[in-house]
Amino acid sequence: MDNPDFKDNNLKAILGPTNTGKTFYAMERMLSHASGMIGFPLRLLARENYDKAVNVVGLDKVALITGEEKIIPKNAKYFCCTVEAMPVEKKVVFLCVDEIQLASDIERGYVFTDRLLNARGEEETLFLGSEIIKKIIQKLLPDCKIETRPRLSTLSYAGVKKITRLKERSAIVTFSIPEIYRIAELVRTQKGGAAVVMGALSPRTRNHQVEMYQSGDVNYLVATDAIGMGLNLDIDHVAFASDMKFDGNNSRKLFATEISQIAGRAGRSTKNGTFGVISDELKFDKDIVQMVENHEFNALSHIWWRNSNLDFSSIKNLFISLEEQPGKNILRKKGNALDFLCLGELSKLEHVNKNKNDKLLIELLWDICQIPDFGNIFSDRHIQLLEQLYSILKDGKIEDDWLKSQITPLSRLDGEIDTLINRISNIRTWTYITNKTNWIKDANLWQHETKKIENKLSDELHERLTKRFVDKKIAVLSKKMNEKIDLEAVIKFDGKVLVEGQEVGYLRNFDFIPEISNDEHSSRILTVARKALPKELDKKVNEFINSSEEALKIDNSGNILWMESSIGRLTKGDNIYTPKIILKNFDMLSLDQKTKIQKKCEESISEIINKTLANCLKLKNLNKIDNDQDDKVVELSSKVKAINFHVFEGLGHTLVKNIPFQIQKINENDRLAIAKLGIRLGVNLIYLPIVLKPKIIKLKAILWSLYNNEFYVDHVPDEGRVNCKFNKTIKADFYFFIGYIPSGHICLRIDIYERLAALVRNEAKKTKFKITEEMLSIAGSTKDNLKNFITEILKYQFLKKDTSESDDEYYFKKTNNNKFKNSRKSKIKKNKVSKFDLNKDSPFYILKSLKS
Template identity: 50%
Template sequence: MSKALSTQSTGRPATGAPTTGAHGPPNRGRGVTAVLGPTNTGKTHLAIERMLAHEVGVIGLPLRLLAREVYEKVVAKAGAGQVALITGEEKIKPPRARFYVCTVEAMPRELEADFVAIDEIQLAADGERGHVFTNRLFHARGTSETLLLGAATMRDAIRELLPGANLVSRPRLSSLTYAGEKKITRLPRRSAIVAFSANDVYAIAELVRRQRGGAAVVLGALSPRTRNAQVALYQNGDVDYLVATDAIGMGLNLDLDHVAFAGVRKFDGHTHRNLTPSEIGQIAGRAGRHMNDGTFGVTGQAQPFDAELIERLETHSFDQVGVLQWRSRTLDMASIEALKESLREMPIHPRLTRSRMVDDVIALENVTRDEAVCDMAKSPAAVGLLWDMCQIPDYQRVSPADHADLVGALFGFVMSDEGKIPEDWFARQVAQADRTEGDIDTLSNRLAQIRTWTFVSHRAQWLHDPEHWQERTRSIEDKLSDALHERLTQRFVDRRTSVLMRRLRDKEEMMAEIGDDGQILVENHFVGRLDGFRFTPDAAGEGIHGKAARNAATQILASELAQRADALGSAATMRSRCRAMAASCGRAARSAGWWRATRP
């Protein structure tokens, strides 16, 4: 069973880590199975099933969003009391947990597990987080079974770095076909449109709203709760289109039929560059889930794909990963300079390259320019604390200097005589984010702020009452997430049109009524007015909105006009009968002799 659990996201050795030297990978391929293949091959599902077959299991996933999704699946099978969720911002740890679902950075360091799995292992080549995945590749081991899941592009690297590992290929469950170029307004239902900046996503979503009734929006900066709510709009059929960044390339399993690229150029945090074929493939592969075939293509300003790229995407044939990002796992905390020196250590294996200056190293370099910080960080314990604080994610992305100031302030608090972050100071920071008014950008910024404090609240040794602040920050994040979802929906979804179109498409019976004044309401939405036999549609309904309103109105108008025609026909018949009766009475009166007598 499990040992004491430590879950700080320090990038240190993970589950079942053997003791090895700093320079090269251990010969640990024996007992490791690498399940490799394109998207939609059932790799994550396999890992869940294998984990549940063991007494204790751990799975490391690349995103908090995906960790939450897998956690819910495991809970459904094993029960909430058996499953832990551990991410940088979220901790659910039942006392008798057997299965641990984690982000890769947050995998417990001291847990003897029978089963360990790492998902999306190709991220070992990623410039930002690759060194963490490489660490897990070498050192995360289950005592009975270890699974590495990822793209086939990792085959050569794993074969070379983990000799003896069992390599298994899994074919895609459905086909993926290039569908060419289409205008945004001509894209088929159940499409995702991919762009690479928030402004482009918003502009496309506005167009889809005008022409198709609305779109769900997914960006990497959204909180998991907001992203899930937006995805639900699409999955539930409230809208037929999804506009997203490359955030949909990982961690979102959607019922997509088509993926349309509005561009293939992105800013990766350092420079603007074109996506690699394998990156395009990761995104395009979201089309067609399970046994349903999918298509991909281009739209907007994107140029059509050339024949070579199309063939590679359709056959999932991509270049093998060259080198993996690496960082020494034996960091020297004797002094600040010793720590920096160990971070500069070079690997000796040609398949490995030293990790570049990423966020935590940049934070360390910037914060140690402050002499006061350096004066406090004189012991190994203090240096270790400073390095732990450098792991705080820079969610707000204002500037590296601002983030370093935050790290320095928190370090000063914990190194003070009080030994904790002051309650009143922390309360003020949290309160600044506790407001739900404002537009999309304002709410997004507040969410970034509160995610920082949520992360800090899960470092129990830094706060006087961490449980209180965990609950408080989570509550605020939920409120902000719900408010942001509402703003996104208000801006990019025409509720009336989406409801009417969905009901019409599904041929569902709609609640409709005609008021005494002729006002027609369908599902409580005003669609027009009926005056006698004349229908006047809602003047505000233009384009797709007016079309949806008119189509919805025809369902009630057909029966109402028929009733009015019947009523009119009945009235005409009655008048005809009255005239006939009057004529008959007149003839009878004349024959009786009193008609003429009564005439004036």
């Protein structure tokens, strides 16, 4: 043996599967001695058992030693360490190494092998682990007493269960971070959320996530094989989402022992557990299932070894001692460990190699090479850091300013989850460095600073993971339901519905809109919420019934809005003035409540239409009007009634040519009656100016769209505009019914059309005429648009410019067959007028086609 001070007659190995109480036994044995040391495979396990020991014997008697954390009281008797950080040179009565089978691990195994061969307690040495290492121990340590222990509970294979069908207290295991995220998001959607455990997390973040699971805040865990060691969790079932892992060199199938180590997290103490897979493609072979269930595996054939008796007399001799071969076949020499690779890179540097025979500097160089790369990427950046540290430390200690410049940028909390994980990896490296007290001027200060940053980043990462992968509402409510608590629902003044203080949805008028993910608890939660709604809904119905018609709005698609949200929609009715009302299916309302709402909507919508289009509607079937001069009632003539009918049918206007008699021949009394009704008689159009108000135009657009089932309301001209661009994809009669006439490239409001046509007729009395400023002002348009209107619609001839005329003036003259002669002077018979060919862009052509 390398260590002659200790005898092997007090060696003991306790071997068995997970959940056999091995670690509990070791802690009891250590604390029964005057002094002791246990090496754990993980920092979080060392910390967990340190806390347990402190609770038993007190803070001043227990030390914690890991690569990143050292708490060593002056009178410490008991040491909880990571295996790599064990101060094996220190004499203790009791010494233990946990998970000793990790001596077979290709990355860390040589350290466990060294502890197996060389670390000893003065009175008792104990190794804990799996039975697969039994034969190795028997060959290397023939005097070691071996005790095997059975698992305290049964582990059985449950076959295939999809993620959506997994029961609570299940862990889902996969081996890549993207898959962890994908599965965790699926569990959030289907189950309300999951805790996340993976090797890249800091111990603090991992503990926070584990605590969230253990406390029942979430009932599912998504993890890598990081849960396979040392985490004693209340897991009933382990579901494998993958059977492939990357071992640092290649992607390979899981070994049966690895499956067992991970699956063994299910069922603790005397509670049985199960394991399985999430799809048929992942089904385990029967042989593997039998091995895992019976805890019977092939014994290890070898473990990894590296010489720990190193020669620092020169860099060359250090390499020679590291390359020394083991003396037994069952020991495999570990090559290309991270520290060895770093030594190889640094030894190539001139300023390192010039000190190749300086023992103290070579020991320093080796210490620097052992700084861990927590990102596990062995990058140039890591080598550069080691080079910088060597350059500084060979001449003294690290200056505070340089330390600050390296550490402070890592305290930022911005970025994605992966960015935070990367910062935590970097700060953990600096935590390790600052624990080298002989390297730092004020080690305590910087240990505190790096620990503070790591904790801050870890807490932020925990919050980010929780926010992304946990639906807090479902998590809280699920926990309360598991505690058999009767849930209580309340409705806030703003309509939000809360169950046990968690928002689960909101009332939007008479609808309850759930806002929780659909999982096995959601139906019960929503049932509780709905029980609190009837009283509130009754209040809402009464509030609606007692509201004024102004409380209802109609949007551009014909939806009926109350308090800014839809309660139903309008659809085509018997005529354009009377659309039908279809309410939404309010499944939480009674038939009586729905009937009242329907009636209120019908009354309010009718009132809105009747008030807005009162001047149109009164024309229908109007027989008499009051005479202002003698307070007598005046009977309307058939001609006035005919005009009224056409104006009513046209939503407030019609073409003169639609009237079955000559307008200029109606008598003065009829003209007075028409004027009293607010109707204006034009040369080409008859209209109610009042229906050209923006609010009325908007309602007419909605009514036309509903009646024709073609919605162009979004194309209504802006409020106050007397013209708009003519969109040829929109039916021309839509423009006409809302009060605009297609006039070339633009549409003109009908009153403007009349005024503009009158100005043109007046100017056309001249031999030639041009577009006047008044025309431009009235039309609110350009000369080019008016040119098209005058030539294409009014049919005046455009005159070519001559050199004497201004470049920006257009000139026109009347044509012999001009369509728009003064109707009062025209002697053309009505039946002859109808023989004229109408321009297809003309509104008269459009109206003629509609009538036919």
